[in-house]
Amino acid sequence: MPLSDDQVAELAAARDRLRASALRAKADRPVSPARGIHHTALLSGDVRRTVEFYQGILGFPLTEMFENRDYRGSTHFFFDVGNGNAVAFFDLPGLDLGPYAEVLGGLHHLAISMETGQWLAARARLDAAGVDYLEESGTSVYFKDPDGARIELIADPLGEMYGEVVV
Template sequence: MRKIQAQGIHHITLMGADRQTSIDFWEGLLGMPFVFEQPNLDDPAEGHLYFDPGDGRLITIFTNENRSRAHRRTPTDAGCVHHLAINVSLATFRQIEARLGERGIAHSGHKDRGFMDSIYFKDPLGFLIECACYKFEPPNGCTHADVMIEAHKLRVEAGDASIAEIHLADAIELLVKRTQTSLSSDRAPQNPY
């Protein structure tokens, strides 16, 4: 038996309502370029819109001019998607509350998640969107997941309930020591004063 090895998200497809609401939300609010459109190849009565979330991958929306909002909040039963988290820069994150406020969009306000900052709001159809900003940048040659694995190990070892900034900082230091060489024979912390 062998795994089917994943190498990233190819795309995510959501059920939309009318075409213009999808364009206004995904591009007009979230800044995702509208890059492609065709009929839904499994249901020609629907459109299929493609947006670039900023990493060259795709978020796609099935649209139908006869479909409208069905829920105040999309279902969160087992098997349903709870929310979609979108990566934003710190500069953008600090502007989100004001930019949502300009449009009268209700939101959660800033949420400190230890390893990231978040804010939540619903799309026009009741689907929960999170804009998230990591509190760290991984060292060269490492990924956010590499830092998270090491921070998790440090958190568990310390007996802490959740990842905090100290775990992230120590994980980054550990990864740098592990992945980057140095001419120093002693790489331990020093006090030069």
């Protein structure tokens, strides 16, 4: 159900209050104690299909594959998404997980930055593979991977979104 104009205004006011109390100017922010995202782990219903999609269509090299330490028989595998970052997957054979669903606390989408030329090439490979996508603002394409997870390829540099510095 869409929000009313009053509800949208209330949410905007709450966001403005939070921004005023919690967001610090870049010069006043502490340095993050983190080094970066080591990996984000998603679920795969079919290892070969996932490899063909992420390596074959998106162009992200498969870098490692081994048995998942938490679930016997399961494969844990990784793709290089640049800058020392990885997207990882688990398959969970024998478990009937059902179809992908967006839920509170779950994944909304994974955004991966690409240099513009690489982004254009990936978009062309999506076209060639018949993958439906939504292009936004001339720099983002949103699509679903073979298991339904929403992925965004964004041509904006790391730390920027649509001309705004976000880091």
